[in-house]
Amino acid sequence: MIDIGFGPQVCGDLTAAAGREWLVTDGRGGYATGTVAGLRTRRYHGLLVVAGETPASRKVGLVGLDPALTWPSGAQVRLGAHEWSSGDVDPRGFELLERFELVDGLPRWRWRIGDVVVERELAMTYGRSCVAVVHRLVSGGPVRLDLSAVCTWRDVHGERRADGPALRMEQADGGAVVEGAFRLAGPDWRPEGQWWLGVHHREEAARGLNPDEDLWYAGRFAGMLDRPGDTVSVLAWADDLAEEPPPATEVVAAARRRNRAVVGAARPADGVDATLALAADAFVVRTAAGPDVVAGYPWFGAWSRDTMTAYEGLFLATNRFDEGRELLRSYAATLSEGMLANTADTGRVEYNTVDAALWFLHAVDRHVTLAGDADLGAELLPALRGIVDAHLAGTRYGIAVDPADGLVTQGGPPDVALTWMDARVYGVPVTPRTGKPVEVNALWVNGLAGLAELARRAGEDAGDLVRLHERARTAFRARFPAPVGWLYDVVDGPAPAYPLGGAAHHDDDLLRPNQLLAWSLPYAPMEPDEPTLRRLLAGLFTPLGPRSLSPDSPGFAGRHRGGPAERDGGYHQGTVWPWLIGPLVDAHRRAKLPVDDLLVGLEGHLGDCGLSSVSETADGLAPHAATGCPFQAWSVAELLRVRRSR
The missing domain is CATH 2.70.98 (Beta-galactosidase; Chain A, domain 5)
Structure with missing residues (x-):
């Protein structure tokens, strides 16, 4: 270490x-x-x-x-x-x-x-x-x-x-x-x-x-x-x-x-990998229900979105295949109407995300691919198909596949924020992102392709999944490129002048990092695009990872400071999120762009703030002081994952 x-x-x-x-x-x-x-x-x-x-x-x-x-x-x-x-x-x-x-x-x-x-x-x-x-x-x-x-x-x-x-x-x-x-x-x-x-x-x-x-x-x-x-x-x-x-x-x-055994089992390539492997161990816990993941210390509990986003880094990059298999089975049991239970931090189980189940599809696919665990893929296949069926039929909060183009739309009550950008101030979402968010649909396209592959491995006919995937991918490529030179963050959202559900629609072209998933996922809907990625790097990158909004955008908040309302108001309005280093690096690798220099700041961060770990967030403006939880699961997991996949 x-x-x-x-x-x-x-x-x-x-x-x-x-x-x-x-x-x-x-x-x-x-x-x-x-x-x-x-x-x-x-x-x-x-x-x-x-x-x-x-x-x-x-x-x-x-x-x-x-x-x-x-x-x-x-x-x-x-x-x-x-x-x-x-x-x-x-x-x-x-x-x-x-x-x-x-x-x-x-x-x-x-x-x-x-x-x-x-x-x-x-x-x-x-x-x-x-x-x-x-x-x-x-x-x-x-x-x-x-x-x-x-x-x-x-x-x-x-x-x-x-x-x-x-x-x-x-x-x-x-x-x-x-x-x-x-x-x-x-x-x-x-x-x-x-x-x-x-x-x-x-x-x-x-x-x-x-x-x-x-x-x-x-x-x-x-x-x-x-x-x-x-x-x-x-x-x-x-x-x-x-x-x-x-x-x-x-x-x-x-x-x-x-601790030495944990590091040894991960077979790290160098001292940074070893440090991150031990940091990852802190988030993997065992409860009465089995293994689970603490999203961040010292105040978070388990959140399914964070768990599935961090799954590959926490479990597969550290060779914890058996624990991972048990966790995936346990989470599959929480599926309801095609949605994954999100968190019990509030004292009750909540189903309030549009993307956790799609990250679950991704996590299972990565587990089967990297661990060679075809048996688990076959076992969970009915539950995974159930996710797709529920989205086709429509589920909570207006989450559904739009029959017009095969993309996923979402938009429930005005006090609900369903994407990972879920901060609210006085009960009102800061970034509601009603409509078709770019990362949600990148995950949908990716999930359909991964599920089709799982079905083929299990000897099932995957033709219906292939057709759904091809339709969604074609629509994604047609709808999300924006004239400004990057991808829309949300398409088919309600126009600001109209009430939720009004007839007019709006495509949001603010420069945000969510679009990175369109190039970074294993079955990403977009081909590598060097000019666009360079624009994103110029507008969003900091030494601790991408900003959640570019500094020249309206509503940009460069400091994640102050009381709860002020902090929540800036949570996704320019604040840096280190976990996004994973999609950023993967997208650049697919475009054959250099990536090693992108990791220097986060590797140095291991000696600051939460020692040997990676913070939840940081200020969008220099010197990018760390904020939020000093020890965050998906921040550690994504840095470890992209380092181990070199």
Whole structure:
């Protein structure tokens, strides 16, 4: 893997160190995450964040373990870091950091105070909601290490206040059980129990959300570090509370072994591939229903569109064929009226996308092609044909194949946005894209061709699919080229002056990246077009991937900043989306244009923001600061996929 580490110039600079985040996951949707500085900048930061029945239903438990060193003389140095609603940052332990690094994907901090050097390592148990934090004396001593356990128990998206009930604590062997939900264990536990008031999260303030909360100081652990090699460790876990996990040092060692095995199984070509393969592993989780994909950390759960878009990169590029097969079967069971269940993040299963089922067709085709899994193709063929039949008959939200040309149209109620550009402000879609979106129809043409091939492999007559494909492809080639020199983003949409469903129609020629799928998919409807691709590159490309709208277009938003309405308003109006690097590179390869230079910025991004991972979004204007989730599944997957397919 690539080396990711920082010295005191970064660690001691609060802005730089607090802007770089690390992530460790438990394979179930839970995680530990924070910053290089040790400063919690998000409500989502914590050492034990526990997934519920779904990956999205998470709760924050152990917030932090604040270290403090005490010498025999009585002198004490605190190594933690907190920001308060007053604006103060106290303590400032990051100023004593001489090194932060990821070792086999696990975070390691190294503090130096004179001749005393202490390291902290952290890992989670795969398949169990358990975190282990190990402190080791590297040099100097003797010193006593105290670890203040700072806790809460709340929904990951919320806050808890001191004006509510105190956290309930019960004594347990070597520590305590908090709220009956999670357990702490370590040496020399001393319960305390008091509120720390006004802890501030600067990233939440920047997002226009409530930035402050109160935390519960549950107590502290303590142990002597007499000589180099001595350790003081703490465990926290949230399932099987009566069953203590293995010693913390063993948890760390096991996590390191597993991470190495994950990388080895992916057979990476170089250090960047290895880093991305391990980053991809964080998104593949196992729930009671089987394998699934977390769309992004720290706040997303599973979204079928993201899962199927990321499928090839997460599963096939990393040789996770068996898990992938199980996931595809599981998702096939959610099909309803030709639509794939999208997400349960809202607490209920929703069917509200026009493209997730079409991405599913693509994912199954890629699995069968790359894994040689003809049996799965034959098994799922009836369900896949059902998708086509439902689109021909018409399904929810006006999604249907237009009998006039064989292309897919969509347009439901005015408060619904069905494409991946689905942001809404005050319930109104920012980019409704009613009509026939270009990427939806590229996926439709691609899906029909892939399904015809699956049918032929299964020994079935594919003539009906071939005819549907040829008709849709012919119509696509006739309808989508625009006089401006690129493809329309949407055709046959309602004219702005007419109500939804009015007689007049409008073809939208704004320069957006959705058209890349018309050249990039395996059965893309368009032949490579070098002049058009060069226009797209000039208007949309940034070092972190394509913009969602060209800067000279009306409504362009160059900064993805501010409160929820402002951010959602700019989400697809110029904001950069790194996942689109996949279609961009594929289209350029098909046109025999150079692509290696297109990946340099994203490869460098692995050392910024979400360390060893790729962000959800970035500003459309330089310097293209990362925004959104710092760890995003389809961003990682598409960068890994196009690198592995070279």
